[in-house]
Amino acid sequence: MDPVPDGETARRLLAEAREGARRAQRALAPYYGAWLLIWGAVYAIGYTLVAWDSPLADPAFAGLSLLGFLSSYALGARAGRFFRTPAGQSLALLWGGFGITAAALVLASPRLSDEVFSLAINELVALALWQSGALVACRGLRLAAGAFALLNAGLFAYFPALYAPALALLGLALFLLGLRQVSRGL
């Protein structure tokens, strides 16, 4: 190959570099996508049951959340078999801390109404998502976390009747987004 390329070759090589970066993104996408799938399903099913006032809502939500938490950790461990990043290790610590705080909130839950418990846990989720966005330098995740914090508080305070249906819809949107990400990575 000629050492200094002409414009056409340089364009082709830049496309080659973009392809390499795209493949890295695609290799990671199924893990992010699966995480969105899991939590999208938890929110969609859990808040649909709450919106319907189902007696199953509380136990189902608790069970699904625990399952979601365990599968998220299993997913992180699987990703760790192939990729090791400083951000990945910090994320594991951050979400471990979230798990402890959420468990503490569950301990206090007998003295809290379902609505206040839901508000508090979702604000914790928003904070953890914002910090995750800061760790992986993803502005989109930080913006989404900020929007979620405001949406959660705004619905709780001003549109309580819409709180559960809106969060169920949000869960469905996350689930579909996750499905798209996972299928892209396949």
Add this chain to the structure above:
Amino acid sequence: MAFDELIHQPTRLRIMAFLARLGPDAEVEFGRLQKSLGLTEGNLSRHLSKLEAAGYVRLKKGYRGRRPRTWVRLTGKGRDAFYAHLEVLEAIVRGEEADAAGRDQGGEQGLRPRPSPG
């Protein structure tokens, strides 16, 4: 800016781009890198050896359970060289586009009627 003949090779450029996209200090397992880039084991090994000899990547051997694993990481030197090389490629493309624009302008001037002598 520095043109780098080692990174210039398309497969090595793709490897460097993959590693750079993972972020600073990130490591990828050899088998996963091979699968993601669609390379054979021997081909990837050869390219990584050259990049390692130049100090652009670091290979770390270890075990996960009983299975031997090799982890690949882009070094700071490799990252700098990769981005510098991309800048050169982008400058070449920009330069050619600017030349083409200049030629287009020249062409238009050439179409203008010439002032009649005297």
